[in-house]
Amino acid sequence: MKTYAVIVAGGQGTRMGTAIPKQFLPLGGRPVLYYTIKAFVDAVPGITVVLVLPEEQISYNNMVLQHFEEIPELIIVAGGASRYESVRNGLDIVEEEDAIVFVHDGVRPFVSAALIRNCMDQAREKGSAIPCVTVTDSMRFCGEDGHKAIDRDKLRIIQTPQTFLAGPLLKAFAQEYRESFTDEASVMEQSGGEVFLIAGDKYNIKITTPEDLCIGEAILNMTAAK
């Protein structure tokens, strides 16, 4: 069965205060995106990686590829104005309706092989796998009439790779864009598909600030020590 990892890397690095977009910043001496791509290539032999980059960043890609001993099968696609559009551009590469498609944030380099494989297995069986983790802090909901406590046991933090059987996913992405499309699960639901959660991993974090890079180095050392 054909598998695709659509890795979406749209960040400009503005919150980082750096000229280099965050997905190319070095983590343990290699760009963040190197780890993200390698996670999928190692976990799923034969996977096709579709890397969606802002047009002006496509030339940065050699910074990533030079770190691979064996260059992976990689297709680079220009991103769009929104995440929805970027993912849709990536999905243009997918033809087989029975393929499994992972849609993953480029700035989540610590996704484990176990999580990738669990997502693949569940998406094969049920059509989708949306990784999530429970909430350990108290939470509040801010509505129009002020804020109130919300039961954290009923909340889940959603991660990626959001994983789907290709057929229904391609159909969902043929819809017109809506503001409520914050992730692929919400796109899928809007087209009538059901989405199924799966246990994610607390350390599958997004790197979005310089401090996250420091924390990322710690996670990298932790993972390497295992």
Place this chain on the structure above:
Amino acid sequence: MKTYAVIVAGGQGTRMGTAIPKQFLPLGGRPVLYYTIKAFVDAVPGITVVLVLPEEQISYNNMVLQHFEEIPELIIVAGGASRYESVRNGLDIVEEEDAIVFVHDGVRPFVSAALIRNCMDQAREKGSAIPCVTVTDSMRFCGEDGHKAIDRDKLRIIQTPQTFLAGPLLKAFAQEYRESFTDEASVMEQSGGEVFLIAGDKYNIKITTPEDLCIGEAILNMTAAK
């Protein structure tokens, strides 16, 4: 004006898989609680620290105190069966109605002096300050009829120190315990008090797993480098 930091350290270390409770585990060679206590002592000169510990852990306290060059003013109180009860036991020490009381998790050692002082200023002015941060991941709400996307822009992650003017706080803690009391803000609201949010700090994390300790070391180095 009198100030109190009620630091609640109830953990047993079971999730840590260690015999030593998590609040006493070493971070950069010193117990987690050392940093937590020091943060308040350094930020608010003259503060009284009320450390609430499970009865069987009170003897561990020398592990913490030996790291201080100057021993802070510290009152140790035995905890109760719930967080509510533990905080109430700590509040027994507070007598002045116009004092400012910080209630803080023992396992949040990275609370900054700026956050502590901002909380103090707001609690003086408005009666309360509940630190919170915005949510950067997609979120879902799991109800009885399945799960659905929830607008993350309307959610806040609540941290500590939850900070209050003593009078209304003591009155709120004179109520009978309810299951809905998940934090001090919820206790306060139940007694008719309004609570006011304030911007928290993303790195004011809780240390609850061995991996958090690794991340904690990174945050510690980051903070030391500033």
